[in-house]
Amino acid sequence: MEKLGANPANSIPLTPLGFLERAATVYGDCPSVVYHDTVFTWSQTFRRCLRLASALVSLGISRRDVVSVLLPNVPAMYEAHFGVPMSGAVLNSVNTRLDARTVSVLLRHSGSKLVLVDPALLPVLDDALRLLPTGHPAPRVVVVEDPHEKELPSTPATALTTYERLLETGDPEFAWVRPESEWDPIVLNYTSGTTSAPKGVVHCHRGIYLVALDSLVTWSVPERPTYLWTLPMFHSNGWSFPWGMAVVGGTNVCLRRVDAGEVYNLIAERGVTHLCCAPVVLNMLANAPEGVRKPLPRKVRIMTAGSPPPAAVLYRAEAVGFDVTHGFGMTETGAVVLSCAWKGEWDRLPASERARLKARQGVRTPGMAEVDIVDGETGRSVPRDGATMGEIVLRGACVTLGYYKDGEATRAAIREDGWLYTGDVGVMHPDGYLEIRDRSKDVIISGGENISSVEVESVLYGHPAVNEAAVVARPDEFWGETPCAFVSLKDGAPATTTAAEVIAWSRERMPGYMVPKTVVFQGELPKTSTGKIQKNVLRKLAKEMGPTRRGVVGSSKM
Amino acid sequence: MEKLGANPANSIPLTPLGFLERAATVYGDCPSVVYHDTVFTWSQTFRRCLRLASALVSLGISRRDVVSVLLPNVPAMYEAHFGVPMSGAVLNSVNTRLDARTVSVLLRHSGSKLVLVDPALLPVLDDALRLLPTGHPAPRVVVVEDPHEKELPSTPATALTTYERLLETGDPEFAWVRPESEWDPIVLNYTSGTTSAPKGVVHCHRGIYLVALDSLVTWSVPERPTYLWTLPMFHSNGWSFPWGMAVVGGTNVCLRRVDAGEVYNLIAERGVTHLCCAPVVLNMLANAPEGVRKPLPRKVRIMTAGSPPPAAVLYRAEAVGFDVTHGFGMTETGAVVLSCAWKGEWDRLPASERARLKARQGVRTPGMAEVDIVDGETGRSVPRDGATMGEIVLRGACVTLGYYKDGEATRAAIREDGWLYTGDVGVMHPDGYLEIRDRSKDVIISGGENISSVEVESVLYGHPAVNEAAVVARPDEFWGETPCAFVSLKDGAPATTTAAEVIAWSRERMPGYMVPKTVVFQGELPKTSTGKIQKNVLRKLAKEMGPTRRGVVGSSKM
Known part of the structure; x- marks a missing residue:
């Protein structure tokens, strides 16, 4: 058997791009992409993507060139996930919430040749282009006009063309460019690190093909779902679902901006069955006021990931009627690679206990090879005791x-021992489910005890008046550090909700050393462009407050 | 980006073996394998497979050694799909219906080191071992005793041990042997060609991992199905579902032999949701007499493949209440790689039309790269006209x-042009769905016209008195060949069902040149060990009848 191996018929590179051709055959007349009164079918989407690929090639885009998109979740954004790599190019999705300076840095670093841009983002792009160093070749600009939006800037004379005019120049019968190797790059996504400089994460055709199938299996996505694009597609390529939806012939319902009322309307009007979102959006949906929230006409499945969702948020979302799957992924893994796979026996537990179990990140998805939590010093697996913290490490084809x-x-990040080091700190429970306790840098060390800020936040979210909570380290003369909580309250929270009350309430629910010594009330917590709470900002604030002194608890209103 | 590629964290070999470890974590207390009153959980199955792997290694089995199984669908057969390759060995599943001479040929050709055998198959194995040439090292024999079966031969003194005693020697904490490369062999399956010598089809870890996930997505298998093992696991590894069931935590209901009454009983008692079978078994289930057939307590999904199912059989199966998916696969593709993906709009068609559409083999599964039908002479794609015949060719990771x-x-079979040549002849319909018309050798050429025997059979199955039909070429003095039909009738078929009546009935339903000139009634048609009708036997019979003469129609009762 030594002689048998890869051969011409079985070594054709794995790529997700073939999913679309099949969708055009199987689901040709079914809706593929829906946006207001625009409805495309899968055979139309296939031909539009071929036109895009062909037009890009005609413009001189070639294999491994970078093409950027600066787009909300409009149809062109979906099409770019197939059309751009079908030209041989690498798709670079730019976070639409970045400032011009950062966009400029990314365009320069990626050497982007062309940008598809939304009219609303033209001012940012213009500034970004101006900030490019002299002599750096500026990418060409194609404006994706949006007839459904009023008061958008008009296409400037400096733009090469508009998206629809570009498509008209393309050939709908174009023979799309297959990767030469399954390890060829397909996407380049810059991480929005809260502290460090952006890093360009590259994924290959093989990794995306595998993680797209894996995500469908993990979430048991049936044929022909109706998928609402609450999750920005620029966010880790929408966790691989642009490609996955072509596999199952789903209907992609586009959404320019996330608004709880609009989400509930689309669920009712479009028959939405599935959506993904970060916990912050889940919280928004679950806590939407009575009039905004509408009864769900059918079971709506939500996958949430991106940061650890507090158990209380999961509890409220389930109470509203959502069927929530909690997962974990990173830009570096392409999509969700851990999921809190549900056990039937847990159905019998009280709702709060169910939420607590579901708040764990869980187990590797079937497609991933291995996950572990290792001691930072010894590199050995931590005991499965639900208490010993270590760094989460992963290996598998989608890394x-x-x-x-x-x-x-x-x-x-990727070490010779074969692991991707995630920088996330967690514990392994006796049942083999892991739970994130913190980003390494978010651990608060108080009197020699490691405190997980996520754990403290998780308790604070259970307070009836708390809307959002974030806990960071504040210097302390005696303990070194103490937990400092930044809290935003719900509308209509009672006046009795004081720092002292929150601290007393916490004291009943966690070990003394973990109880925040400081509680700061804020209108809204500062967030990154991807909706993550900016702990670095809060850490700075906590530092500026100066050290706490033994026995003193502080509070302030900002 | 030239420098980025495979790295230590993303290049860990793809393998289906990791599915089991995950199942033990997620579905640890859920039933994995059920056989009469024996019920294993996933954590037990995991530990039993580790014991098996460990015990094999202790016996000196090493990487790439071949271990054979000669077993019906009992728990050990399921465990072998993980336990054998977890020792590094290659699993060779032997068709349990083969004669001693053929078994002997396979054991010799594969160089098998050890055989797990069912007591009922001991006599065949004993004879096979005696037929090995002098000096050929005989594989060791482990008997898989079955406490649920009475009157089985007892374990002979020549056997090394029994399966359960072997497991006792194994370590349930064994560190299973990972493949060194994802291209390493995992299974060796001999094809039961109806005419030619058996060929040993080798699949690698990568191919099986991919086709197992692909099959789950193709069939939209949800979490925790109850899967009935009507399909022999020796038949192309049960179309990859032994591995797939570990992904979704299904319950594997074992079945030693297929009997319509038993199948209906298990569907009712065990809550079966999914099963696979060849069209011949589908026919048996659909046509089971009133008392044997029981109302289905819920929707039962059936995947049928292995040979083209006549539309009439699909129609009857749906009428009984089964939800049938029709696919196509070969030993060479590991599992189903074409499937007649259903379109919602077809639901509105009359049942007979639905069955006709479903009888087509359809489109490639999402995991496969490409499928085409090419002209044997030019190598070019045939037109999508539903009429021009050509050979079906495939490429993709599971080849x-x-x-x-x-x-x-x-x-x-695997040519430099990158295609696997299947030897199957088909047409491409205008909608991109393909349909098998015949094995190359099964085409009947009559007066220069190519006649698909499958097409003629498909019509004959629609005759109310016909149970089974097979059409082969009979020599003809004038036309060269004419279609000759072998037919078995249903119990209680009316006496008016004569050859002349069947021919007249056919004449109303197909072009004249396709109408069988000869109809032979038989009690039962001869079948191969995998249940395929032995066309080579029938061809010989047709030849021995001598040539038909112009205008003469013949009939005989055998």
């Missing part, structure tokens, strides 16, 4: 090729 | 590594 032009960062 | 020790056969 990034590495960071673009950053060998040092690549070697720091 | 076999090749035939063991048979470079010539490998090169004949």
Whole structure:
């Protein structure tokens, strides 16, 4: 058997791009992409993507060139996930919430050749282009006009063309460019690190093909779902579901901006069955006021990931009627690679206990090879005691090729021992389910005890008046650090909700050393462009408050 | 991006073996394998498979050694799909319906080191071992005793041990042997060609991992199905579902032999939701007499493949209440790789029309790269006209590594143009769905017209008195060949069902040149060990009848 191996028929590179051709055959007349009164079918989407690929090639885009998109969840954004790599190019999805300076850095770093841009983002792009260093070739600009939006800037004379005019120049029978190897790059996504410089995460055709199938199996997605695009597609390529929806012939309901009322309307009007979102959006949906929230006409499945959802948020979302699956993924893994796979026996537990179990990140998805939690010093697995913290490490086919032009960062994350080091700290429970306790840097060390800020936040979210909570370290003269909580309250929270009350309430629910010594009330917590709470900002605030002194608890209103 | 590629974290070999470890974590207390009153949980199955792997290693089995199984669908057969490759060995599933001579040929060709055998198959194995040439090292024999079966031969003194005693020697904490490369062999399956010598089809870990996930997505298998093992696991590894069931935590209901009454009983008692079977078994279930057939307590999904199912059989199965998916696969593709993906709009068609559409083999599964029908002479795609015949060719990750020790056969099937040539003849319909018309050798050429025997059979199955039909070529003095039909009738078929009546009935339903000139009634049609009708036997019979003469129609009762 030594002689048998890869051969011409079984070694054709794995790629998700073939999913679309099949969808056009099987689901040709079914809706593919819906946006207001625009409805495309799968055979139309296939031909539009071929036109896009063909037009890009005609413009001189070639294999491994980078094409950027600066788009909300409009049809062109969906099409770019197939059309751009079908030209041989690498798709670079840019976070639409970035400022011009950062966009400029990314365009320069990626060497982007062309940008598809939404009219609303033209001012940012214009500024970004102006900030490019002299002599740096500016990418060409194609404006994706949106007839459904009023008061958008009009296409400037400097733009090469509009998206629809570009498509008209393309050939709908174009023979799309297959990767030469399944390890060829398909996407380049910059991480929106809260502290460090953006890093360009590169994924290959093989990794995306596998994670797209894996995500469908993990979430048991049936044929022909109706999928609402609450999750920005620029966010880790919508956790692989742009490609996955072509596999199952789903209907992609586009959504320019997330608004609880609009989401509930679309669920009712479009027959939405599935959506993904970060916990912050889940919280928004679950806590939407009575009039905004509408009864769900059928079971709506939600996958939430991106940061650890507090158990209380999961509890409220289930109470509203959502069927929530909690997962964990990173830009570096392409999509969700851990999921809190549900056990039938848990159905019999009280709702609060169910939410607590579901708040765990869980087990690897079937497609991933291995996950573990290792001690930072010894590199050995931590005991399965639900208490000993260590770093979460992963290996499997969907792990990034590495960071673009950053060998040092690549070697720091992907080590010779075969693991991707996630930088997330967690514990392994006796049942083999893991739970994130913190980002390494978010651990608060108080009197020699490691405190997980996520754990403290998780309790605070259970307070009836708390809307959002974030806990960071505040310097302390005696303990070194103490937990400092930043809290936003719900509308109509009673006046009795004081710092002292929250602290007293916490004291009943966690060990003394974990109880926040400081509680700061804020209107809204500062967030990154992807909706993550900016702990670095809060850490700075906590530091500026100066050290707490033994026995003193503080509070302030900002 | 040239520098980025495979790295230590993303290049860990793809393998289906990891599915079991995950199942033990997620579905640990859920039933995995059920056989009469024996019920294993997933954590038990995991530990039993580790014991098996460990025990095999202790016996000296090492990487790439072949371990054979000669077993019906009992729990040990399921466990072998994980336990054998977890020792590093290659699993060779032997068709339990083969004669001693053929078994002997396979054991010799594969160089099998050990055989797990069912007591009922001991006599065949004993004879097979005696037929091995002098000096050929005989594989060791482990008997899988079955406490649920009475009157089985007892374990002979020559056997090494019994399966349960072997497991006792194994370590349930064994660190299973990972493949060194994802292209390493995992299974060796001999095809039961109806005419030619058996060929050893080898699949690798990568191919099986991918086709197992692909099959789950193709069939939209949800979590925790109850899967009835009507399909022999020795038949192309049960179309990959032994591995797939570990992904979704299904309950594997074992079944030693297929009997319509038993199948209906298990559907009712065990809550069966899914099963696979060849069309011949589908026919048996659909046509089971009133008392044997029981109302289905819920929707039962059936995947049928292996040979083209007549539309009439699909129609009857749906009428009984089964939800049938029709697919196509070969030993060389590991599992189903074409499936007649259903379109919602077809639901509105009359039942007979629905059955006709469903009888087509359809489109490639999402995991497969490409399928085409090519002209044998030019190698070019045939037109999508539903009429022009050509050979079906496939490419994709689950295509076999090749035939063991048979470079010539490998090169004949897997050509330099990157296609696996299936030997099946079909047409491409205008909607992109393909339909098998015949095995190349089964085409009847009559007066220069190519006649698909499958097409003629498909019409004959619609005759109310026909149970089974097979059509082959009979020599003809004028036309060269004419279609000759072998037919078995249903119990209680009316006496008016004569050859002349069947021919007249056919004449109303197909072009004149396709109408059988000869109709032979038989009690039962001869079948191969896998339940395929032995066309080679019938062809011989047709030849022995001598040539038909112009205008003469013949009939005989055998």
